[in-house]
Amino acid sequence: MSFSASTAPPEPVRVVSELIGFGGTDRATIDALLGPRQRTAPISSGTTQMSFATLHPGTPLDFPTEGALENFPSLEADVGALHWDEPRGLLTLDSPTLILTAVAPRPMPLLHSTQHFFDRALSLPVRWSLTPVLDATTAEQRIQDSSDVFSSTDPLSRPSNFLVREVSVAFTAAAGEVFEEGVESQFSQALESLLKTHGTAAVAALEALVFPSTANPEVAVESLKWLGTADHGDSRQHRRRLLERLLYSANARIRYAAVLGIAAMDDATSLPAVRSALKREPHRRLRQYFQLVVDQLEAVQ
Amino acid sequence: MSQFLRAGIRPDRWFAYPEIEWLDPGEIQADALIDLRTQGNTLSVFEFDGTVNAERISIAVAAGKQKPDDTGYAIFNRAAVEALGIEVKKDPGATADATVNGLHCNLNVKTATRLVALAQVVAQGTTALILRKRVEELVRTGIESGQLESSKVNRDLRKEL
Numbered sequence: 001m002s003f004s005a006s007t008a009p010p011e012p013v014r015v016v017s018e019l020i021g022f023g024g025t026d027r028a029t030i031d032a033l034l035g036p037r038q039r040t041a042p043i044s045s046g047t048t049q050m051s052f053a054t055l056h057p058g059t060p061l062d063f064p065t066e067g068a069l070e071n072f073p074s075l076e077a078d079v080g081a082l083h084w085d086e087p088r089g090l091l092t093l094d095s096p097t098l099i100l101t102a103v104a105p106r107p108m109p110l111l112h113s114t115q116h117f118f119d120r121a122l123s124l125p126v127r128w129s130l131t132p133v134l135d136a137t138t139a140e141q142r143i144q145d146s147s148d149v150f151s152s153t154d155p156l157s158r159p160s161n162f163l164v165r166e167v168s169v170a171f172t173a174a175a176g177e178v179f180e181e182g183v184e185s186q187f188s189q190a191l192e193s194l195l196k197t198h199g200t201a202a203v204a205a206l207e208a209l210v211f212p213s214t215a216n217p218e219v220a221v222e223s224l225k226w227l228g229t230a231d232h233g234d235s236r237q238h239r240r241r242l243l244e245r246l247l248y249s250a251n252a253r254i255r256y257a258a259v260l261g262i263a264a265m266d267d268a269t270s271l272p273a274v275r276s277a278l279k280r281e282p283h284r285r286l287r288q289y290f291q292l293v294v295d296q297l298e299a300v301q
Numbered sequence: 302m303s304q305f306l307r308a309g310i311r312p313d314r315w316f317a318y319p320e321i322e323w324l325d326p327g328e329i330q331a332d333a334l335i336d337l338r339t340q341g342n343t344l345s346v347f348e349f350d351g352t353v354n355a356e357r358i359s360i361a362v363a364a365g366k367q368k369p370d371d372t373g374y375a376i377f378n379r380a381a382v383e384a385l386g387i388e389v390k391k392d393p394g395a396t397a398d399a400t401v402n403g404l405h406c407n408l409n410v411k412t413a414t415r416l417v418a419l420a421q422v423v424a425q426g427t428t429a430l431i432l433r434k435r436v437e438e439l440v441r442t443g444i445e446s447g448q449l450e451s452s453k454v455n456r457d458l459r460k461e462l
Contacts, residue, residue, distance in 0.1 A: 178338075179335075180366075181309050181310075181363070181366065181371065181372045182309070182363055182365075182366025182368055182370040183366060183367050183368075184368060217332070218335075221311070221313060225371070229433075252313070252316050252320040252321060253313040253316060256312070256313040256316070257313065260432070260433075263432050263434065264371075266434060282319075283319065283320045285312070285320065285428075286320065288430075292432055296432055296434055
């Protein structure tokens with residue numbers, strides 16, 4: 001596998017990823033870090049870099065350059081939320097998207113919000129590893145694809161600006177629609193059409209619109225419920241993983257919709273994710289709903 | 302205690318503080334009013350006294366929808382509704398469940414001000430969720446048992462089941 005940077009900056013490529021920290025954490029530190037009210041601390045969109053080295057605030061960090069990602073010179077990760085998985089003793093930094101950019105390696109100063117987070121994490125001697133969901137071959141294919149034309153048969157398609165705009169238009173139009181239980185919305189029909197035309201790239205485009213906290217919650221909830229019911233086999237895994245990640249959204253309504261989407265998929269593969277989210281869920285009412293889904297998926301299993 | 306049940310709600314619209322951090326305690330989301338859409342200034346509810354369970358009432362309403370879906374319901378205090386000056390009028394329901402129809406009432410809300418006050422009463426009650434898969438099961442068994450009159454179940458829904 002090889003990769004060479006071109007003079008024109010290519011568009012970012014989104015790769016689903018999970019960042020997991022190991023060892024050296026203790027409950028009191030994590031509680032202090034996350035605050036008394038919840039174990040999921042939203043971190044406003046920031047950019048960070050990871051290293052196998054011990055984290056120290058203010059230290060420029062390099063991404064690992066070994067294994068599947070060795071040929072990518074620079075990685076940036078949007079930081080979504082921090083979780084403390086008590087039973088497993090793991091600190092997990094969720095990264096909804098890992099953005100690979102084809103630029104020369106360079107130290108990247110931590111942005112303010114992320115810096116603030118690491119300042120608070122001063123006492124955490126954490127080691128990080130990067131676990132991309134997609135393998136290197138996949139990632140390379142994606143990074144080489146600079147076309148705005150996508151095929152529904154290509155599950156690796158990234159969202160083009162055009163497609164993000166298309167989904168955004170659907171979101172905007174949906175803001176004037178009243179969503180009712182048991183009634184198919186025009187919005188879900190529009191999303192269905194985009195999914196059939198653009199495949200997984202449409203899901204990635206939707207992801208870009210649902211993650212920001214500024215998303216209209218009514219529309220976001222409708223879109224996530226639709227994600228669970230969409231009749232599109234090629235994108236099924238992508239949709240499921242997106243819904244699982246959104247179980248940790250800072251927005252309670254998004255978490256609610258995500259678990260409903262998972263319930264609609266009725267796939268026991270999601271059971272560990274829902275169980276884990278249930279343990280971390282700070283609100284009683286949501287825990288009840290999560291438990292309903294756990295019960296349903298256990299019956300499937 | 303005599304109560305009312307409002308079927309077909311989305312529980313997330315009724316999340317309050319601390320689930321919705323930006324809400325002040327006691328406040329409700331504006332989106333909650335979507336679940337209290339009136340027609341002719343009245344709101345459709347069901348008497349809930351425990352003789353017919355909440356799930357059955359909700360399924361009767363869900364059986365009239367186009368497709369199986371997650372559905373929620375809210376149970377709230379009747380006395381608090383009447384204290385707002387809202388007239389309660391018994392009115393035969395039009396669901397596929399004859400027993401449930403006997404519990405149907407219209408709340409003559411009349412004004413937007415009263416509707417907002419009613420929303421506060423609803424928010425002080427309890428909300429619950431029935432997952433789509435459970436809805437499918439209950440509608441299917443309801444039809445099979447005769448609890449739901451098949452011809453009154455939404456045709457599109459029957460096809461999906």
